[in-house]
Amino acid sequence: MSRTSTTAFTAAVLAVLIIITLQPVAVSETTGTLQPGFNQAIVELRDAQSAGATPSELTEPVALLNKALELNREALILSASDEATRRAGLLVQVDQILTTVETQAIELTAVSSQRKSMNEFLTYLSGAIAAILGTIVYASAMSLHRKYRIKRTFSMRVSRK
Amino acid sequence: MNSQSSHSRRGLIVVFITLLIMCEATVYVISLPQPSERFFQFYVLGPNHTAADYYPGNDSNVNLGEPITWYIGVVNNMGTVQLVSVRIKTSNQTVPPPDDQRGLESPAPTVADFAQFLQDNETWEVSFVWSVSNATSSSGSTRILTVQINNESYPATSWSASNGYNFRLIFELWTWQTDTNTFGYGWNTEGTHRTAWLQIWFNMTSPGPKPPPE
16 A cells, blocks of 8 residues: 555656646746835725826826836845845835825826815806896897898888789 | 896796706816727837837847847826736747737747836837847747847747747737736727737848848
């Protein structure tokens, strides 16, 4: 029993090792791991965009995110233990940038939402003003028409046939 | 007379309400966001920013240490801020490319990747200067061991080709998926999964330095 099972066990272990070894290895996926703050920042920025933030308003937070991405990449490349302090420092910087971006995005959402509401109000108000002007024009036209009709009635001649 | 005035006022109210409905409906239609297609553009260009002359002297048989300059570009037309990643994979004739039908990435190993946040309608172009810095050849098989990309050295895994023919670099476009909190191959738009990838073939029949010109 023992010899057969040992052989089978060894074969199974070898098979697993071969399968693991043959798996394609991602050599340097430096962006594969991102801090959760990146996800939150993207969500916040998209919210700001939906609220009506303009591309020029988004330029700064997007540039900051790219800087954070670069620092994150740099931190992930540093793997040696003697560079642990530098790595930690870089990750702290990334965290700070992400916090700044989130704050900016939330502010942008508030400002853009307010601006969007005001713009919508003014747009619909302009529709109401157009309706009022249209009614005034209609009333004036009707008044002129009535006046013209009365004048024409008085200027009619009665002639004997 | 009084009856006529009341009739006239009622008429004006009807006209006003009709105009109001018409104007507000027009405003509503105009203010509706225009439906547009959401997509990415993805390209790899040669040193002259054209889809031609990818290799020096138009010879796709590369030499050891010979720098090759390409430009990788991504244009975001998704309507929102996107985090994109271009993954560069090393392959040959046998390792399959991405599966367009099933939307699956290539099983070839990733040698390097570049990521960038992009605003809507923003174009990101990165220069991609690469060279094979170490390769061996034995019993009819050429194996590339190290690639130099933008002055950084990247080890290549299982990158070999028979007699040095039909090596290829596969470029895949990955995007950040906020629901899964990871990069995913391709992107989702209007309920469908889209993918974009490119490949450029080359040979390395003599894994040695470039011979001097005669």
